[in-house]
Amino acid sequence: MNDKIRFNFPEVQLYLAFIFVLSIVISYFDRQIGLFVFLIFVYLVYYNARAIKYKNNDLLVDFKNLSIDMDEISKQTMLDFPVPFCVINEYGNIKWNNEKMTDMLSNDELIEKNLGSLLNNLDIDKLIPKANEEIMSMDDYVVGDKHYKIQTVDIAKNNQKAKKYAVYFFDISSELLLIDKYNEIKPVILSVQVDNFNDVVESAADDFRPLLEADIERHIRFWVEKKDGILTKLSKDKFFCVFNEPMLKQAEEEKFSILDDLREIELSNTIPVTLSIGASTYEQNLAYTNKNAMSALDMALGRGGDQAVCKIYDKTVFYGGKSKAVEKKTRxxxxxxxxxxxxxxxxxxxxxxxxxxxxxxxxxxxxxxxxxxxxxxxxxxxxxxxxxxxxxxxxxxxxxxxxxxxxxxxxxxxxxxxxxxxxxxxxxxxxxxxxxxxxxxxxxxxxxxxxxxxxxxxxxxxxxxxxxxxxxxxxxxxxxxxxxxxxxxxxxxxxxxxxxxxxxxxxxxxxxxxxxxxxxxxxxxxxxxxxxxxxxxxxFFKGDFENFIVKADCIKNARIIEDIIAISSYDKKIKGPSLIAAQIADELLGIKGIQASFVVIEGINGSVQVSARSIENINVQVIMEKLGGGGHIDTAATQIRDKSVDEVIKLVEETVKIYLKEEYNK
Known part of the structure; x- marks a missing residue:
C-alpha cells in the first residue's frame, strides 16, 4: 500500500518519462530487450493510473463521510448549544430555536412568534445588524431574574432575498453579581479637615475648649463608624478616613449630614464649626486614590470650606457650601x-x-x-x-x-x-x-x-x-x-x-x-x-441715561417665583451687559422677602449674561456652576452662548427650582 502511495507523488511522471526514453535507447541496441523494457513501462503507466483512480475514490468517500458527519455535528451542536439560541428573519419572527431558548422564555411554541414581542416588546431594529455591520450587541437585557448579553449575527449576508439572523443569549448574571460584590468592597478614601480649627477653639471660653475639641472629634468618629469605616486622626484638625463605596452613596443621599451636625455644635464658641471633606472613589491604586482625595479637599477649601467634594470616577460632585468663608484675622x-x-x-x-x-x-x-x-x-x-x-x-x-x-x-x-x-x-x-x-x-x-x-x-x-x-x-x-x-x-x-x-x-x-x-x-x-x-x-460707577432706562425696565418686569426668587430680563441687546445686570440684581435684592435675584441680558456679541445675587442662605455659586459659571455664595454669574434670552430664563428657572428642591424641599 505504501508503494502505491509513492507512485502518486508528482515526480512519478518524471520516472516514467525516463523509463520510456531508456526503452527507446535499449531498443536501438537490442530490440528484444527494448521491447521488454517498453512492456514494463506500459504496465507501470497502467498500474499508476489505477492507483490514482482508487485513491481518488477513497478520498471522495472520506469527504462524503466527513460531510455527513459535519452535518450531523452541526445539527447536534445547534440543538445542544449551551446558550439560548434562535434564528430569526428580518421581521424578527423566529424560524428555529434550541431547547435553551424554550427554557429561557418558558414557551414551547416559539416558531413564527415575534422575538421582539416575546422580549417585552423590544424594538427588533435594536437587534438586527445594520447594513455595514455583521454583529449587533446588547450588553445587558433582563429576562425573568437573569441578565443576558444579546448578540445577533447576520448568517445570510450574501443572500439578499432571504435575510436570516442568529440571535445568541449569553447569561451574564454571575458576572454582574461578581461586579456588584466587587463594587461593594471597593474602598473610598476621604481627607477631612476642620475649617479654621484654631479660630473656632479660641472663640470658645477656656473651660469649654477641651470639650469643644473632643466633641468635634466625637461627631466625626461617630459619623464614620455608622458608615462601617475606619478613621485615623492625623493632627488636631485633620483626619484620614476609609470606607466602602456603598457607604459613599449613602453619605451622598444624606447630603453629608456631618456638615450640618458639626455646624450645630455650640460650646460657647462664637465661630461655627465647619468641615471640609475631599472624597475619591478607587482609581488605579490606593496611592492615586489618596492623591485624588487630597486634591478634592484642596478644592473644597478653595471653595470656602464647609462642604464635601467627591471625585466619583469621571465626575466631581459638590455638597454643602452653605457658610461663608471666615475671614482670617492675621496677614x-x-x-x-x-x-x-x-x-x-x-x-x-x-x-x-x-x-x-x-x-x-x-x-x-x-x-x-x-x-x-x-x-x-x-x-x-x-x-x-x-x-x-x-x-x-x-x-x-x-x-x-x-x-x-x-x-x-x-x-x-x-x-x-x-x-x-x-x-x-x-x-x-x-x-x-x-x-x-x-x-x-x-x-x-x-x-x-x-x-x-x-x-x-x-x-x-x-x-x-x-x-x-x-x-x-x-x-x-x-x-x-x-x-x-x-x-x-x-x-x-x-x-x-x-x-x-x-x-x-x-x-x-x-x-x-x-x-x-x-x-x-x-x-x-x-x-x-x-x-x-x-x-x-x-x-467710575455712573451710567448713562440709556442704562438707567434699561435698569428701570428690568426692575419693572421682574417676576417673583417660589416667593423668594426674583428673575428679570431685557428684551434688547445692549453693550456691556455684565455691569448693568449686576446692578439690577443688587437692586432686586432690596425687595422685601427676596432672598436671591437673577438678571438675564443679552450683549451685542451674542452671549447672554446672567448675574446672580443672594442674601441669607441661598448659594448662587452652586446654581451658576450648573450653568457653566461660578463666583461666590452670594455673588455669581455666567455667560451662555447659542441660546436666546427666553431659553436662558427657562434654564435659570429650572436650575433654581432643582436647587431649592434639593436644599430646602420647596
Missing part, C-alpha cells in the same frame, strides 16, 4: 506670598499681568496694583487687554491719558514681543485659565502667579508656581493692596493706582455692604491714605 499668608512674589519678580526679565475676559473694575484695579509692585521693584510690566468695555471705560481712558501709563496696555498680538523664558505671568481675579483675557498665554508662559478670591471650581489653574487664593477676601483688589504693603517697606501708591484698587473693592463689596471684613476696611484705609478720592471713584 501671615499675605506677608509670605508678598515676599515670595517679590523674589519671583526680581528673578524675572519682565512681567505680564491680566485678569478675566471682559474685565471689570476689580480686575483692572488688581492689575494696576501689580503694576505698582513691579514699578517699586523696577521690573518692566505690561497689562494684557485687547479692548476696553463699558464697565471700565472711564478708568481705562483715565489710565491711558495719565503720564507713565500711556503704553501700559498691550493687545494679544503684541504679547509675543514681551515673552521669553524669564517672563513672569500674573493672573488676577480668576482661577480658571479658560476665563482669562488670553487663555493661550497660560500655556506659553512657564512661571505663573495666581491671585484670586473666587471659589474654586472643577477647572483650576494648577500650573501656577505661586497661588494666593483666599475666598474670604472681598476682592482681588483687596488682596493686591495687602501684597503691596509687604513687597516693600513703607510702600506708597500714586493716586491713580490707589483709586483703581479702591474702585475694585467698592465694586465687589457693593459699597462695603457685602462680604466686607476688618481687613477690607484696613485695605481701604491704606488706599485712602495714598490719595484715593471716593468722589472720583463714584464717577
Amino acid at each position: 501671615v499668608r499675605a506677608r509670605i506670598v508678598g515676599h515670595a512674589m517679590r523674589d519671583l519678580i526680581k528673578k524675572s526679565s519682565n512681567v505680564l499681568v491680566m485678569g478675566h475676559s471682559y474685565p471689570d473694575l476689580d480686575a483692572i484695579g488688581a492689575c494696576m496694583g501689580i503694576v505698582a509692585i513691579c514699578n517699586m521693584l523696577e521690573s518692566p510690566v505690561k497689562i494684557v487687554l485687547s479692548s476696553s468695555n463699558k464697565s471700565i471705560d472711564d478708568l481705562y481712558y483715565k489710565i491711558k491719558n495719565t503720564e507713565g501709563y500711556k503704553d501700559i496696555f498691550i493687545t494679544h498680538d503684541e504679547t509675543s514681543k514681551y515673552i521669553n523664558e524669564q517672563t513672569l505671568l500674573i493672573v488676577v481675579d480668576t482661577n480658571k485659565a479658560s476665563l482669562t483675557e488670553m487663555p493661550q498665554l497660560t500655556e506659553i508662559v512657564d512661571k505663573i502667579v495666581l491671585i484670586d478670591h473666587h471659589r474654586r471650581g472643577i477647572e483650576f489653574l494648577d500650573k501656577a508656581v505661586l497661588t494666593f487664593h483666599e475666598t474670604y477676601a472681598s476682592s482681588a483688589s483687596e488682596m493686591v493692596t495687602e501684597l503691596v504693603q509687604y513687597v516693600k517697606d513703607g510702600a506708597k501708591l500714586d493716586v491713580l493706582t490707589a483709586e483703581a484698587l479702591l474702585s475694585g473693592i467698592t465694586l465687589d463689596t457693593k459699597n462695603f455692604a457685602f462680604n466686607t471684613g476688618v481687613r477690607t476696611f484696613e485695605a481701604a484705609a491704606f488706599l485712602r491714605k495714598n490719595g484715593a478720592d471716593p468722589l472720583e471713584i463714584k464717577k
Whole structure:
C-alpha cells in the first residue's frame, strides 16, 4: 500500500518519462530487450493510473463521510448549544430555536412568534445588524431574574432575498453579581479637615475648649463608624478616613449630614464649626486614590470650606457650601506670598499681568496694583487687554491719558514681543485659565502667579508656581493692596493706582455692604491714605441715561417665583451687559422677602449674561456652576452662548427650582 502511495507523488511522471526514453535507447541496441523494457513501462503507466483512480475514490468517500458527519455535528451542536439560541428573519419572527431558548422564555411554541414581542416588546431594529455591520450587541437585557448579553449575527449576508439572523443569549448574571460584590468592597478614601480649627477653639471660653475639641472629634468618629469605616486622626484638625463605596452613596443621599451636625455644635464658641471633606472613589491604586482625595479637599477649601467634594470616577460632585468663608484675622499668608512674589519678580526679565475676559473694575484695579509692585521693584510690566468695555471705560481712558501709563496696555498680538523664558505671568481675579483675557498665554508662559478670591471650581489653574487664593477676601483688589504693603517697606501708591484698587473693592463689596471684613476696611484705609478720592471713584460707577432706562425696565418686569426668587430680563441687546445686570440684581435684592435675584441680558456679541445675587442662605455659586459659571455664595454669574434670552430664563428657572428642591424641599 505504501508503494502505491509513492507512485502518486508528482515526480512519478518524471520516472516514467525516463523509463520510456531508456526503452527507446535499449531498443536501438537490442530490440528484444527494448521491447521488454517498453512492456514494463506500459504496465507501470497502467498500474499508476489505477492507483490514482482508487485513491481518488477513497478520498471522495472520506469527504462524503466527513460531510455527513459535519452535518450531523452541526445539527447536534445547534440543538445542544449551551446558550439560548434562535434564528430569526428580518421581521424578527423566529424560524428555529434550541431547547435553551424554550427554557429561557418558558414557551414551547416559539416558531413564527415575534422575538421582539416575546422580549417585552423590544424594538427588533435594536437587534438586527445594520447594513455595514455583521454583529449587533446588547450588553445587558433582563429576562425573568437573569441578565443576558444579546448578540445577533447576520448568517445570510450574501443572500439578499432571504435575510436570516442568529440571535445568541449569553447569561451574564454571575458576572454582574461578581461586579456588584466587587463594587461593594471597593474602598473610598476621604481627607477631612476642620475649617479654621484654631479660630473656632479660641472663640470658645477656656473651660469649654477641651470639650469643644473632643466633641468635634466625637461627631466625626461617630459619623464614620455608622458608615462601617475606619478613621485615623492625623493632627488636631485633620483626619484620614476609609470606607466602602456603598457607604459613599449613602453619605451622598444624606447630603453629608456631618456638615450640618458639626455646624450645630455650640460650646460657647462664637465661630461655627465647619468641615471640609475631599472624597475619591478607587482609581488605579490606593496611592492615586489618596492623591485624588487630597486634591478634592484642596478644592473644597478653595471653595470656602464647609462642604464635601467627591471625585466619583469621571465626575466631581459638590455638597454643602452653605457658610461663608471666615475671614482670617492675621496677614501671615499675605506677608509670605508678598515676599515670595517679590523674589519671583526680581528673578524675572519682565512681567505680564491680566485678569478675566471682559474685565471689570476689580480686575483692572488688581492689575494696576501689580503694576505698582513691579514699578517699586523696577521690573518692566505690561497689562494684557485687547479692548476696553463699558464697565471700565472711564478708568481705562483715565489710565491711558495719565503720564507713565500711556503704553501700559498691550493687545494679544503684541504679547509675543514681551515673552521669553524669564517672563513672569500674573493672573488676577480668576482661577480658571479658560476665563482669562488670553487663555493661550497660560500655556506659553512657564512661571505663573495666581491671585484670586473666587471659589474654586472643577477647572483650576494648577500650573501656577505661586497661588494666593483666599475666598474670604472681598476682592482681588483687596488682596493686591495687602501684597503691596509687604513687597516693600513703607510702600506708597500714586493716586491713580490707589483709586483703581479702591474702585475694585467698592465694586465687589457693593459699597462695603457685602462680604466686607476688618481687613477690607484696613485695605481701604491704606488706599485712602495714598490719595484715593471716593468722589472720583463714584464717577467710575455712573451710567448713562440709556442704562438707567434699561435698569428701570428690568426692575419693572421682574417676576417673583417660589416667593423668594426674583428673575428679570431685557428684551434688547445692549453693550456691556455684565455691569448693568449686576446692578439690577443688587437692586432686586432690596425687595422685601427676596432672598436671591437673577438678571438675564443679552450683549451685542451674542452671549447672554446672567448675574446672580443672594442674601441669607441661598448659594448662587452652586446654581451658576450648573450653568457653566461660578463666583461666590452670594455673588455669581455666567455667560451662555447659542441660546436666546427666553431659553436662558427657562434654564435659570429650572436650575433654581432643582436647587431649592434639593436644599430646602420647596
